[in-house]
Amino acid sequence: MKLVIAGGSGQVGRMLVRAFRRRGDDCVVLTRNVSAARSQANGLRDVIWDGRTLGPWAGQVDGADVVINLAGRSVDCRYHARNLEEMMSSRVDSTRVIGQAIAQAKNPPRVWLQAGTATIYAHRFDAPNDEESGVIGGDEPDVPALWRKSIDVARAWEAELNAAPTPRTRKVILRSAMTMSPDNGGVFDRLATLSRLGLGRQGNGRQFVSWIHEDDFTPAVRFLIERDDLSGAFNLAAPNPLPNRDFMIGLHQAVGRRLSIPVPAWALEIGAIFLRTETELILKSRRVIPARLLKNGFTFRYPRWPEAAVELAKRRC
Numbered sequence: 660m661k662l663v664i665a666g667g668s669g670q671v672g673r674m675l676v677r678a679f680r681r682r683g684d685d686c687v688v689l690t691r692n693v694s695a696a697r698s699q700a701n702g703l704r705d706v707i708w709d710g711r712t713l714g715p716w717a718g719q720v721d722g723a724d725v726v727i728n729l730a731g732r733s734v735d736c737r738y739h740a741r742n743l744e745e746m747m748s749s750r751v752d753s754t755r756v757i758g759q760a761i762a763q764a765k766n767p768p769r770v771w772l773q774a775g776t777a778t779i780y781a782h783r784f785d786a787p788n789d790e791e792s793g794v795i796g797g798d799e800p801d802v803p804a805l806w807r808k809s810i811d812v813a814r815a816w817e818a819e820l821n822a823a824p825t826p827r828t829r830k831v832i833l834r835s836a837m838t839m840s841p842d843n844g845g846v847f848d849r850l851a852t853l854s855r856l857g858l859g860r861q862g863n864g865r866q867f868v869s870w871i872h873e874d875d876f877t878p879a880v881r882f883l884i885e886r887d888d889l890s891g892a893f894n895l896a897a898p899n900p901l902p903n904r905d906f907m908i909g910l911h912q913a914v915g916r917r918l919s920i921p922v923p924a925w926a927l928e929i930g931a932i933f934l935r936t937e938t939e940l941i942l943k944s945r946r947v948i949p950a951r952l953l954k955n956g957f958t959f960r961y962p963r964w965p966e967a968a969v970e971l972a973k974r975r976c
Contacts, residue, residue, distance in 0.1 A: 663723045663768070665689040665708070665753060666730030670845045671774075671838050671876075675727065678877040687719045689730070710753040713760060720757075721764035725884055726828075727772045728757050731816075734778075735936050738805050743812075750816045758823025767828045770884055773820045775832040777869055777896055777947040779813035782806065784865060787900065789950035790834075790892050806939045817892070829890050831883050836869035836896035836947055838876050839967065841975035851975060854910045859919035861927055864904030867946035869896040872961035872971070879949075882957050894949045898962050903941070906964060913968035 660679075667676055667688035676686050689708045708716040710730050720726055730753035732745045754773060761767045780788035781796035788794060796802075797810040817832055839847040871879075879895050901909075911919055922930075927938045949957070961967035 660724045661685040661687070661722070662725045662727060663687045663689060663719050665710070665726070665728045665757060666774075667727075668692075668705075669729060670840065670842055671835070672729050673842065674838070674840050674873050674877055675729075675880060678881075687723070689716055689719070710749060711756060713756060713763075717760035717763070720760040720768065722766045723768045725770055725772065726757060726761065726768045727774075727880070728753060729774045731774065734776075734809065735940065737932075737935050738808055738937050738939075743808050747812050747815060750812060751819050754816060754819040754823070758820070758825055761825045761828050762823070767825065769827075769887070770829045770831060771820075771823075771825065772831045772833055772880065772883060773816075775817055775834040775892065776809075776813050777834050777836045777894060777945055778809050778943070779817070779834060780945065780947055782866075782943045783946060784867065784944055787867075787946045787948040788894075789948050790894055791950065793894075793947070802943070803939070805937070806943060809939060829887065831890055832892040833880070833883075834892055834894045834896075834947070835876070836871050836894070836900075836945065838871055838873060838895075839971055840873040841971050847971050848975060850910060851914050851972060854907065854914050854916050857916060857918040857920050859911070859921045860904040860907045861922050861941045862903070862924040864902055864907070864921070866903050866942055866944035867900045868903050868906040868964075869900040869945045869947040870906075870964065870967070871895055871897050872967045874970075875959050875961055878960070879952060879957060882952070886955065889951075889955060891951075893951050894947050895952075896947045896949050897959060897964070897967070898948055898953060899964065900946050900948065901964055909965040909968045912965065913972040915972075 668690050687704045690705050706716045731750040736742045781794040782799050782802050797807050837846045931938050
């Protein structure tokens, strides 16, 4: 099977490339910065693209079995005007041009998996968000206005996919929660570092945390590729989101740290300035469940956080 993975050099892309190459699949990574040394070392086929315009890279799409678009500027930044514009344009433009490449292909891929985000759902505590009854965010009266910018990006991202004229290609949106792997610099690595420093729950700790282990994320992607009857939005998240305070307790136990110092919201706001990030990433309540995956028979290897955290901590060490 030939896969074209746009934005495949990031954490999630690296996880998918590893998993598919282990199966003997052919992976072509669309990237802005090709590293010839990396390609020669592990046999990857990296192809340059700019994420905005059609070019020779589009020839890789013609005849591919699967296209996965993960491209987009990291949301781990300050939400000022320039970064917000880059977050929006990098997602919308890359989705648009992928759609153009598929539309012009003589032999288009049978499925296009498009990265989305679980952040599209509302900040809430009362009930979980699934794909059918979940509340799309943006209208919550009790959240900072800046948080709505992330919703605007998520909505535009999905709208661009839905508008793409690709009638011969099935389209799937991956509304992913935090994807956990032991990779250096990944989400789990950063959280584990904070836990080793003794930092505990963030804010009041009531906000829900949604996550997914890499050994469930990659099988879920394969599941969605193989199931020709499935399309539309899917939540890629473990079925048991939990409050931040419990999430951090599980993380502390996994890394063997007993000391736990709560971090109030005001301290997080100060820290976010120095770390050049936004507190939305940790204070928004993301209570997301994978109803469509479960309904269609997908089984999670790590449905609960304590066991997932222990396994990840062992491999990180």
